[in-house]
Amino acid sequence: MREDKQADFAYQAVYRYMINLINEVGTEARVKLPSLRHLAERLNVSISTIQYAYSLLEKEGRVYSVAKSGYYALPMAANTPCCSAGDLLERLYTGARRPGMLVLSADEPAQLLSLDGPLLQLERELVRQYPRQLQPYSQPCGIWELRAALAARYTRSPTRCWQADDVYIGADLRGVLAILIEVLALNGAAVLVESPCDWLILRLLQDAGVRVIEWPCNEQGRLDLAYLEQQLRAEGVQLALLSSTPGLATGKALSLAEQTQVARLLELYGCWLLENDVHGGLEFEASTRYLRDVVNPARLIVFSTFEKVMGPEAPYGFLLSRHLSAQLQRQFLLRAFCLSSLRQRAIARLYYTGRLDLHLQDLRAQLKAHACAMQVHLAQHLGERVTYRVPQAGATYWLRSTEAVDMRRVFQDMLARQVVIAPGELFSVSGLYQQHFRLSHVLSTHHRLDLVLEALAQALKQGQNR
Incomplete structure (x- = not known):
């Protein structure tokens, strides 16, 4: 763990350790995971670092907590396919944690400029x-x-x-x-x-x-x-x-x-x-x-x-x-x-x-610049296929397809291209936003955005309801 922390933040090393621990499990029954204090002592890190790693895993659907009992997990085989059945949110998280995926569904403003180091x-x-x-x-x-x-x-x-x-x-x-x-x-x-x-x-x-x-x-x-x-x-x-x-x-x-x-x-x-x-x-x-x-x-x-x-x-x-x-x-x-x-x-x-205020000033400027840059890319590659309002806060765009499409199919097609988008129906409990999706404009990746948006345009065209 000490070598990991020198090259990476502690919670990321703990997260990787926990993923490996979960994947080593050879049964489909629920498996009790070590306690926060036990893991903190084992890995020589703070309890809050362990807590955050568990929080990430819980968000991804890899672990769940039971009151007064602890954390439990079900293993996921490394070759688990991005199937089209099951809960949509679970499929999104499953796709997002696969190696090599471009996660365009996330809302992570601090990815541009974090305060982790300070x-x-x-x-x-x-x-x-x-x-x-x-x-x-x-x-x-x-x-x-x-x-x-x-x-x-x-x-x-x-x-x-x-x-x-x-x-x-x-x-x-x-x-x-x-x-x-x-x-x-x-x-x-x-x-x-x-x-x-x-x-x-x-x-x-x-x-x-x-x-x-x-x-x-x-x-x-x-x-x-x-x-x-x-x-x-x-x-x-x-x-x-x-x-x-x-x-x-x-x-x-x-x-x-x-x-x-x-x-x-x-x-x-x-x-x-x-x-x-x-x-x-x-x-x-x-x-x-x-x-x-x-x-x-x-x-x-x-x-x-x-x-x-x-x-x-x-x-x-x-x-x-x-x-x-x-x-x-x-x-x-x-x-x-x-x-x-x-x-x-x-x-x-x-x-x-006052360091936070200076940080916010810089972060807001970067977010605005990225939102403007994404607007140019959207106009070039998605054109009249989507409508949207330019965001005034945060790290994401909210887009609507101008044609009736099967957004679940679009989502699945993009997963096959190693890209994760967030279908709009996830943001409603009453079936709203079937033609919407959320995209992040904060990218830190080797993927070429123009190729990704061209693939998205193609997926929207193929997903049109006939």
Whole structure:
């Protein structure tokens, strides 16, 4: 492991080790994997590094966790074909982890410019200041320094302020959202989500028995406020899950007038706002006002992750809530996240020193340049086969085929060409977006983009419904 870490980041070496461990299993029965602490001792790395490697494997469908028991995995043979049967999301993950694949389905802005190196350097410096014996054994909601840094970051005024005790940090975004769903007791409840919506969020809501009501944009590319009021009035919506940044499909942020109207409707119908700030700070033109700045703070929860901005060495998820403190603290205590206090302090240093702001400035500029470059490539190679709105945040394009196509067939054809795209139906629970797909404009690969897009154009042509 020490040799691996010199040439690579620790979590990547652990990930490769775990893949080999899983593939060595010679049975199709479920197999219990080593515990976080056991692996950390075996491989001489931090528990948070092990946690992140497991998180990657869980996202890919290679492992799953059982409460109070541990992680389990089913082996996958090295020659497993990209079959056309089965769950679409599982097929996407299976294709994405095959060697030599170009993953155009991912949403990884920090792939352009991560803070992995600075984080590890800060962590090494902090080791001298905080010897292991002085580190707190347990911080179920995260260490104070990082919680205080986040509280300061989100505070906008004396009436819209946060304290460290309002911030909760978990091992990853999935774990934090799972706790939130449990605390809000959403089983059987109606939750309105801005659509299209990330498949991780949709799967968690579905698994919890939530009645998901989608709020798609209209033909003009705007969110229809009349539709929002209709759903709030007719469906008894308890929670609205809305993005803080320009939407994937709309490419636009809500105007101040629209934000004010949304806030009025949520207050009128007693609906909570759960603001998705995963892409916060990644708007090409930095925002000055968010929906959370105008809604009733008594019914506001914000969630996000460091990973999109900082990179894979900062996998933690977090949420902010000025209420529900007793329930949230209890659930975080029960989950007993084992988070590296040094890594959290290193992240906090990035906030306090202003280094994160400089990083965001550079990252936004690079994201905007890549989005513009992709627009040129799309015009050249896909032409009139697709329509789209140029994104204003993040790392992906949302495209719609101008002809009726079998998008699953397009997806399968591209897999055969060693390219992974994300079919639009993954972003809906009610069958929307059958003609859509998501592409990343952040590429770090030896593949030639022009050849890939020509192949995609051919796949769209062959996939036309006859």
